[in-house]
Amino acid sequence: MYICGRCGKEVKSIEDGKFVRCPFCGYRMVYKTRAPLAREVSTD
Numbered sequence: 001m002y003i004c005g006r007c008g009k010e011v012k013s014i015e016d017g018k019f020v021r022c023p024f025c026g027y028r029m030v031y032k033t034r035a036p037l038a039r040e041v042s043t044d
Ligand SMILES: [Zn+2]
Pocket: 004, 005, 006, 007, 008, 009, 022, 023, 024, 025, 026, 027
């Protein structure tokens, strides 16, 4: 799954895995999201 770097929407379908583009705004910079790793460490 990807997250658009512009509108922040989730991008599920990508074009052949070559060019990842946001289908909503057409932005070509999307961030790859991984499975949540529960690595949020609170240093309190
Ligand atoms: Zn977008």
